[in-house]
Amino acid sequence: MSGIKAIGANITPIEQIDRKQTDQVIYVEGKVEKVVPLLEGKRLYQLNDSSGKIWVLANKTNFRIGEKVVVKGKIKYKDIPINKQDFGDLYIEEES
Numbered sequence: 001m002s003g004i005k006a007i008g009a010n011i012t013p014i015e016q017i018d019r020k021q022t023d024q025v026i027y028v029e030g031k032v033e034k035v036v037p038l039l040e041g042k043r044l045y046q047l048n049d050s051s052g053k054i055w056v057l058a059n060k061t062n063f064r065i066g067e068k069v070v071v072k073g074k075i076k077y078k079d080i081p082i083n084k085q086d087f088g089d090l091y092i093e094e095e096s
Helices: none
Strands: 025-037 043-048 053-058 068-078 089-094
Touching (some): 043 068
Parallel strands (some): 053 089
Antiparallel strands (some): 025 043
């Protein structure tokens, strides 16, 4: 397992992450399903833990598709307004 190894850390199931928890630091564990390279060395990783999927914004570039990882990060929410409706979503911003 790559990423942050958190022995004894409380892993939060993805399905239990709530928008009301924005800026709370949590640990998530899951299998990397997608990788999207961004500018300035950052990447988005989509994690799946069988309860759901979430994107993780990370500075690390060493996660590989199919790899199981544990990530520590802050819960974030990005508004995406379209025709007066919010199609935003939660994501995790990795912390060192």
